[in-house]
Amino acid sequence: MRTARAGSSALLMCAIALTAGCASTPAAGPTSLDPAPPSGDVVAQGTVLDDGSGAELCLGAVAESAPPQCDGIPLKEWDWSSLSDASTMSGSTWGTYAVQGRYDGSALTVTAPAVPLALYDPMPIPDPTGGVPGTADDATLRDVEQRVHDTLGDTVLASGAYDGRLWVTVVWDDGTLQDAADAEFGADVVVVQSAMREVG
Numbered sequence: 335m336r337t338a339r340a341g342s343s344a345l346l347m348c349a350i351a352l353t354a355g356c357a358s359t360p361a362a363g364p365t366s367l368d369p370a371p372p373s374g375d376v377v378a379q380g381t382v383l384d385d386g387s388g389a390e391l392c393l394g395a396v397a398e399s400a401p402p403q404c405d406g407i408p409l410k411e412w413d414w415s416s417l418s419d420a421s422t423m424s425g426s427t428w429g430t431y432a433v434q435g436r437y438d439g440s441a442l443t444v445t446a447p448a449v450p451l452a453l454y455d456p457m458p459i460p461d462p463t464g465g466v467p468g469t470a471d472d473a474t475l476r477d478v479e480q481r482v483h484d485t486l487g488d489t490v491l492a493s494g495a496y497d498g499r500l501w502v503t504v505v506w507d508d509g510t511l512q513d514a515a516d517a518e519f520g521a522d523v524v525v526v527q528s529a530m531r532e533v534g
Contacts, residue, residue, distance in 0.1 A: 369509075375436060375532070376506070377433065379431070379432045379456065380433070380529075382406075382409065382429055382430070383406065383426065384428070392404035393406065393491050395492075429450065430451040431448040433448050437506060469522070470500070475498075476495070478500050489504050501527065506528050506529070512526040
């Protein structure tokens with residue numbers, strides 16, 4: 335399993351073409367990998383950390399220190415006063431929550447009270463594979479994983495090969511990243527999952 339912290343999106347297909355040596359083979363699919371921000375509210379689960387410079391929602395790896403350390407998405411309109419389960423140490427305040435808000439591509443504006451993860455009952459995420467194993471071998475998936483990380487960098491929160499496919503979790507995808515992965519690597523090789531999920 336590989337992990338990377340959350341960050342901004344990047345151009346994909348040209349970089350993948352260079353990495354894969356595709357100068358003689360035209361790349362299929364879109365030339366940009368920059369998903370449009372969601373039109374409505376989204377919800378995401380993670381660690382909210384405020385070291386005194388503003389609250390951030392960390393969707394990726396969190397260092398298990400006291401206080402914890404992570405890089406996340408800036409939160410606007412965040413209010414600690416309504417939460418009783420937060421921890422505070424050395425000038426930092428943190429807790430784990432499901433956060434709902436409007437995401438503009440760089441920051442999340444909170445639109446509803448945060449729910450502590452201990453009390454949160456999320457909707458199940460449908461399995462896009464229907465439980466049917468993929469057919470890609472381990473060597474292929476290792477190569478695809480490296481190329482995805484080289485191209486997307488901090489946009490990737492986590493990735494791992496499982497049951498014949500590469501599963502990739504990103505901050506947000508409206509289908510743009512999945513379509514580009516299918517065009518570049520073939521259908522049913524990469525499964526892209528969005529950490530932020532649309533509400534309703």
